Amino acid sequence: MVVERLSKRFGERVAFDDVSFEVGVGEVFGFLGPNGAGKTTTVRTLGTLIAPSSGAAKVAGIPLSPRNGPAIRSRISIMPESPGLYLRLSVRENLECFAGLYELDDIRGRINRALASVNLTDRAADLCGSLSKGLRQRVALARALLNDPAVLFLDEPTSGLDPVATREVHELIMSLRASGVTIFLTTHRLEEAERLCDRVAILNTTLRLVGRPDELRAQLFRRSLDVRLRAPLADPGAVFGAVSEVEGWEQAPSGYTLAVSDPDLAVPALARALVDADADILSLAESHHSLEDVYLELVDEDVEATRR
Amino acid sequence: MSLSWTRIGAILRKELRDYRRNRFVVATMAATPLLFIALPTIQLIAANATGKAVTLRVGLSLLYMLVIPVIMPSVISAYSVVGEREQGTLEPVLSTPIRREEFLIAKALAAFIPTLVTAYAVFGIFLAIAALFAHPVIVSAIYAGTHVLVQLLFTPLLAGWAVWIGIAVSTRMSDIRAAQQLSVLGSAPPLAILVLMSLNVITVSTALAIGLAAALLAFDLLAWRVVATMFDRERLLIGGRR
Ligand SMILES: Nc1ncnc2c1ncn2[C@@H]1O[C@H](COP(=O)(O)OP(=O)(O)O)[C@@H](O)[C@H]1O
Ligand SMILES: [Mg+2]
Numbered sequence: 277m278v279v280e281r282l283s284k285r286f287g288e289r290v291a292f293d294d295v296s297f298e299v300g301v302g303e304v305f306g307f308l309g310p311n312g313a314g315k316t317t318t319v320r321t322l323g324t325l326i327a328p329s330s331g332a333a334k335v336a337g338i339p340l341s342p343r344n345g346p347a348i349r350s351r352i353s354i355m356p357e358s359p360g361l362y363l364r365l366s367v368r369e370n371l372e373c374f375a376g377l378y379e380l381d382d383i384r385g386r387i388n389r390a391l392a393s394v395n396l397t398d399r400a401a402d403l404c405g406s407l408s409k410g411l412r413q414r415v416a417l418a419r420a421l422l423n424d425p426a427v428l429f430l431d432e433p434t435s436g437l438d439p440v441a442t443r444e445v446h447e448l449i450m451s452l453r454a455s456g457v458t459i460f461l462t463t464h465r466l467e468e469a470e471r472l473c474d475r476v477a478i479l480n481t482t483l484r485l486v487g488r489p490d491e492l493r494a495q496l497f498r499r500s501l502d503v504r505l506r507a508p509l510a511d512p513g514a515v516f517g518a519v520s521e522v523e524g525w526e527q528a529p530s531g532y533t534l535a536v537s538d539p540d541l542a543v544p545a546l547a548r549a550l551v552d553a554d555a556d557i558l559s560l561a562e563s564h565h566s567l568e569d570v571y572l573e574l575v576d577e578d579v580e581a582t583r584r
Numbered sequence: 585m586s587l588s589w590t591r592i593g594a595i596l597r598k599e600l601r602d603y604r605r606n607r608f609v610v611a612t613m614a615a616t617p618l619l620f621i622a623l624p625t626i627q628l629i630a631a632n633a634t635g636k637a638v639t640l641r642v643g644l645s646l647l648y649m650l651v652i653p654v655i656m657p658s659v660i661s662a663y664s665v666v667g668e669r670e671q672g673t674l675e676p677v678l679s680t681p682i683r684r685e686e687f688l689i690a691k692a693l694a695a696f697i698p699t700l701v702t703a704y705a706v707f708g709i710f711l712a713i714a715a716l717f718a719h720p721v722i723v724s725a726i727y728a729g730t731h732v733l734v735q736l737l738f739t740p741l742l743a744g745w746a747v748w749i750g751i752a753v754s755t756r757m758s759d760i761r762a763a764q765q766l767s768v769l770g771s772a773p774p775l776a777i778l779v780l781m782s783l784n785v786i787t788v789s790t791a792l793a794i795g796l797a798a799a800l801l802a803f804d805l806l807a808w809r810v811v812a813t814m815f816d817r818e819r820l821l822i823g824g825r826r
Contacts, residue, residue, distance in 0.1 A: 286822075323679055326818040350681040360672040362598060364605040369598070376594025377680035403605075419676065 277322070277427055277460070282331035284317050291317035295331070295483045299427070299460060299475075304453045306473030307462040308571065313480045315462035316357060319431045322460070323354045336426035350378060353425040357432050359416035363405035367396060367415050370404055371422060378423040390418040394448055410441025417448060428452070430461045434468060446472060466571050478571060499539055501546070502563045504531040506556035515553045519545050533563065587689065591682050595690035596697075603698065612659070613698065616652060617706045624648050624710060628718045642725045643782045646735050649710065652703040653743035654775045655768060661695040661750030662767035665820065666757050675821055684815040688808055692747045699743045707735055734793065738778065741797055744804030746771035752811045755820065774800060 277299040284291045292314030299305040307315050320326045322335050324345040333340040336351040361370050368387060375383040391397045394414040399407070404415060413433065420428055433449070434442040449472050452459060463469055469476045470489045478484040478492070485492055509515055512532060516525045521542035524535040536542040539562045550557055603609040624645035668674040677687065714726055726732070750767040757763035777796060780786045 320821065325675070325678060325821055346681040346683060349679060354676070354679040356672075356675050356679070358672045360674075360676040362602060362673060363671070364602050365598065369601055373594050373598040374676070374680060376597070377591050377677065377682050379588060379590045379681075416676070 277333070277335055277458075279322070279333040280331055282318075282321065282333055283329050284314070284321055284326070285329045290481055292479065293482050295479070297477050297483065297486050299458065301458055302456045303475065304449070304459045304461060304473045306469035306476040307460065307479055308464070308466065308469045308476050309462075309479035310464055313464075315464075315479060316431055318479070319354060319356075319429050319460070319462060323352060323429060324348050325354075350423065351425065352427045352429065353420040353423055354429040355416050355420040355431060355433060357435060359412040361404040361412055361415055361419075364403065366401050366403050367391070367407075367418075368400040370415060371419055374419050375422050380423060386422055387418075390421045393421060393451070394418045395444075408441075410437050410444065413437060413441070413445060414448070417445070421452075425457070427458045427460060430459060432462055432464065434463070434465070499536055500563045501534045501536055501539060501542060502528065502531065502559070502561055503534060503546070503550075504558040504560075505550070506558060509553060509555055515549055515555075516546075519549050521545050531558075587683070587686050591680075591686045592690040592693070595677075595682075595687060596693050599690070599694035600698075603694075609660075612656070613702060616656060616702055617709065620649055620652055620706050621709050621713070625713045625717075628714055628722055638722055638725050642722065642731065645710075646726075646731055647779060647782050649703070649707055649735070650738060650742060650775060650778060652706060653699055653739045654746050654771050656702060656746075657695040657699040657743045658746040658750040658767040658771040659764050660698070661691065661747045662754050662757075662764040663760055664691040664695065664751055665754040665815075666760050666763050667754075669758070669820060670760060678817055678821065684817065685808060685812045688751060688811055688815060691751055692744075692808065695747045695750065696740075696743055699747075700740055703739045703743070704736075707739070737797055738800075741800035741804060742771075742774055742778075744807075745774050745800055748804065748807035748811055752807075752814055755811065755815050758823070 279298070280296050282295045283293045285293075295314075295318065297305075307318065309315050317326070321328050322333060322340070324335075324340065324342075327342065328340065335348050338344050338348050338351070340348070362373070365373070368391075371387045371390065372383060375386060380386055387400075388397070391400055394417050396411070396414055396418060399411065404412060407415065417430075417433070420430075430449070434445050437445065446468070449459065449461070453472070461469075461472060473489065475486065475488055476492060477486040509532075512525065512527075516522045516532070516534060519542070521536055521538065522534050523537060526533050534542070534546070543560055543562075547557065547560060550560075603613075627641060627645055665674070668677065711726070711732070715723055718726075746767075749770040750763075753763050753767045753770060757766065774796070777786070781788045781792070786792070
């Protein structure tokens with residue numbers, strides 16, 4: 277999938293703007309952003325449900341255009357934010373309807389495989405209306421797997437699910453990833469993107485950053501050490517300034533945060549310097565920045581506010 | 585453009601399954617025959633068979649049964665698009681390769697088929713009861729002339745009109761109830777013409793009847809093209825939210 281400078285406006289309102297990225301075959305690509313960032317609109321645009329205002333894209337290798345709509349839609353599938361099942365129909369009947377819509381052959385076999393891959397084989401005869409939210413989500417996932425999509429779009433697959441159901445969906449996505457399905461996953465949950473995705477794009481109307489989760493972290497933050505002492509230093513500037521590996525320091529609520537280029541070199545030198553300065557060390561550790569920090573840093577720039 | 589009957593069939597089958605489990609639809613389909621057989625048969629059986637009144641009475645009874653192919657499909661088809669929208673099932677369906685024409689034709693058949701079955705069943709039962717219990721003069725009035733033919737012909741023609749009006753309304757409205765009211769209203773004009781004809785307000789001639797039938801047939805067969813242009817994926821999915 278290749279997306280070039282894609283934008284969508286609803287009248288005056290910009291849903292997403294100037295978005296470009298590529299997704300490789302077999303990749304799990306995370307689209308991370310707060311509510312209203314334009315994730316769902318992006319999925320709908322790439323899924324040919326709505327037309328872009330400008331820009332171009334290739335989805336499953338096919339150029340995005342009104343003419344190519346049916347061809348693209350037959351090669352992809354979308355699991356929307358809400359499952360959208362026919363509640364008076366059984367799980368199997370729902371899947372039969374969609375297998376027909378994709379004009380699939382071996383409908384029985386495909387339905388059985390899709391049900392097996394979401395662990396719903398023994399619920400096939402249940403009416404969808406009687407299923408819990410988590411199970412409905414899994415039926416929707418089975419439905420999206422029916423046509424062996426070249427790209428599988430998952431729009432906030434775990435929103436509104438309890439932790440147990442969320443974990444089940446995560447496990448299903450990981451097993452799909454292991455079997456080589458290309459997945460475009462939107463989420464507003466960081467740990468989800470971090471856990472499941474090979475690469476993550478951070479979107480807040482415009483694309484902020486694209487990269488592997490660990491790259492994003494490295495790109496945004498210099499590495500740093502958290503130092504906790506029993507008592508504050510009398511002259512922290514003198515102590516830290518004497519250690520060449522420390523590039524900067526600042527007071528933190530529970531001690532000090534030091535900017536370092538290489539923690540492996542800095543920690544031993546720093547420990548010696550602190551002992552020499554008669555400080556009682558409680559802990560001395562590399563601080564762990566989660567993707568959350570990256571995310572908040574980007575999202576905090578608050579385009580929302582400037583746009584309105 | 586080629587239409588896929590597999591896809592049309594998939595939606596149609598889904599709809600028919602859904603009706604069977606929808607208490608409202610089942611109740612309506614069961615109540616309709618009762619309501620529409622009872623009145624005309626009681627009228628006919630109770631009638632004393634004299635003179636011109638017989639013809640008029642027979643005509644009105646038959647006309648009364650033509651209300652079925654007007655009301656029933658317009659209520660069902662008014663639900664077709666806006667109902668899927670409201671349930672949130674429109675988006676997954678439109679995410680498949682289905683063309684809007686296929687979707688609309690499937691929805692039309694899903695309203696048309698049960699209507700035709702019900703209306704013909706009601707008419708059949710009416711004919712049988714009349715043959716068994718009504719006065720011979722009345723029976724011959726029913727079977728004389730073109731009554732039966734007209735009834736059999738206009739039932740699907742009126743149903744087709746009502747179906748397409750209902751679907752057109754359904755693609756434009758965002759409220760089920762309002763859609764159904766508007767749809768019933770919109771399906772009435774051809775029936776009104778028939779009423780005027782049978783009350784002799786409009787002079788009936790074979791040519792006029794055939795003309796009306798031909799016009800309805802043309803409408804029924806071509807309307808999907810017009811309705812398809814009203815069916816705008818984007819507006820249906822994201823409209824009504826602002
Ligand atoms: N039908 C619509 N009409 C007008 N604005 C819309 C419509 N749909 C979405 N938007 C706007 O587009 C932006 C992106 O929405 P959406 O794609 O749903 O975000 P997300 O899925 O990331 O929460 C929001 O500001 C939203 O208000
Ligand atoms: Mg969304």
